[in-house]
Amino acid sequence: MSTVTRILVVFCALLVVGGTARAEKTVKVVASISIIGDMVKNIGGDRVDVTTLAGANVDAHAYEPTPATAMSVSKADLVVVNGLGLEGWMDRLIKASGYKGTVVVATTGIKPRKMKEEGKGHQEVADPHAWQDINDGRLYVDTIAKALISIDPEGATTYATLAEAYTKKLIDLNTWVKSEFSAIPKEKRRMITSHDAFGYLGGAYEIEILSPMGFSTESEPSAGEVKKLIRQIRKEKITAVFVENISDPRMIEQIAKESGVTVGGELYSDALSKPDGPAPTYIDMFKNNVTKIVAAMRK
Numbered sequence: 325m326s327t328v329t330r331i332l333v334v335f336c337a338l339l340v341v342g343g344t345a346r347a348e349k350t351v352k353v354v355a356s357i358s359i360i361g362d363m364v365k366n367i368g369g370d371r372v373d374v375t376t377l378a379g380a381n382v383d384a385h386a387y388e389p390t391p392a393t394a395m396s397v398s399k400a401d402l403v404v405v406n407g408l409g410l411e412g413w414m415d416r417l418i419k420a421s422g423y424k425g426t427v428v429v430a431t432t433g434i435k436p437r438k439m440k441e442e443g444k445g446h447q448e449v450a451d452p453h454a455w456q457d458i459n460d461g462r463l464y465v466d467t468i469a470k471a472l473i474s475i476d477p478e479g480a481t482t483y484a485t486l487a488e489a490y491t492k493k494l495i496d497l498n499t500w501v502k503s504e505f506s507a508i509p510k511e512k513r514r515m516i517t518s519h520d521a522f523g524y525l526g527g528a529y530e531i532e533i534l535s536p537m538g539f540s541t542e543s544e545p546s547a548g549e550v551k552k553l554i555r556q557i558r559k560e561k562i563t564a565v566f567v568e569n570i571s572d573p574r575m576i577e578q579i580a581k582e583s584g585v586t587v588g589g590e591l592y593s594d595a596l597s598k599p600d601g602p603a604p605t606y607i608d609m610f611k612n613n614v615t616k617i618v619a620a621m622r623k
């Protein structure tokens with residue numbers, strides 16, 4: 325081989341490598357909340373680069389985007405949101421960022437729970453916390469996988485394979501959660517959390533959930549409502565009382581103290597924990613929450 329040929333061969337090899345690198349360009353996905361961000365990572369694998377807006381331990385209801393947030397949205401290939409009124413800040417953010425791409429609503433196709441909220445003219449509002457029912461979580465996975473395939477068709481096989489493997493894990497998780505709760509007598513399946521984030525969990529596993537605050541963390545209960553809840557905890561001997569990772573624990577600590585019960589620990593409601601915490605993934609969140617809830621109900 326002559327020197328010129330050798331140089332040409334090397335040059336062509338570099339072109340091939342460069343070409344491959346370009347084909348493996350990652351899809352930039354912005355996820356509104358950490359739970360959805362974790363799902364996208366599970367379904368997208370190495371093909372996606374995920375930025376989560378309301379990250380670990382952040383209250384998505386009260387989240388405030390920054391100019392840096394708008395910058396990451398403007399560079400996104402795909403934006404995934406929960407919908408059902410969770411991210412009241414999202415429309416403004418999308419507008420400010422100038423993002424013109426697809427916005428996927430992960431709760432598409434889910435039948436929302438509805439509740440009359442006080443302070444909103446008693447109109448019915450949708451409960452946005454659908455991820456707390458694993459069956460609905462599986463619908464999130466289907467919607468996200470379809471969105472990734474449509475934006476990056478070359479990765480279709482990867483996305484379909486990863487989504488299938490992840491769904492299998494969620495099916496196993498659901499079987500475990502069901503068996504844990506079915507071991508608790510029906511009359512003990514009652515729990516208190518600061519805001520009403522666990523209605524879908526209650527619906528799926530026959531648990532009665534009582535919360536001094538409504539669906540959003542931005543509403544404040546009246547002193548009368550808090551007193552009524554304390555009376556109910558005492559009368560019905562409710563033992564499962566929890567603080568949440570995204571909310572101020574003081575109200576629940578006070579309610580527990582006045583009711584004579586011990587707080588059963590911290591539940592992960594609307595956000596995951598940091599990587600070194602007990603709930604860094606959607607699956608870990610269920611393992612953490614269900615273990616704590618079941619232990620408190622057994623008291």
Ligand SMILES: [Zn+2]
Binds near residue numbers: 453520521540594
């Ligand atoms: Zn919430």
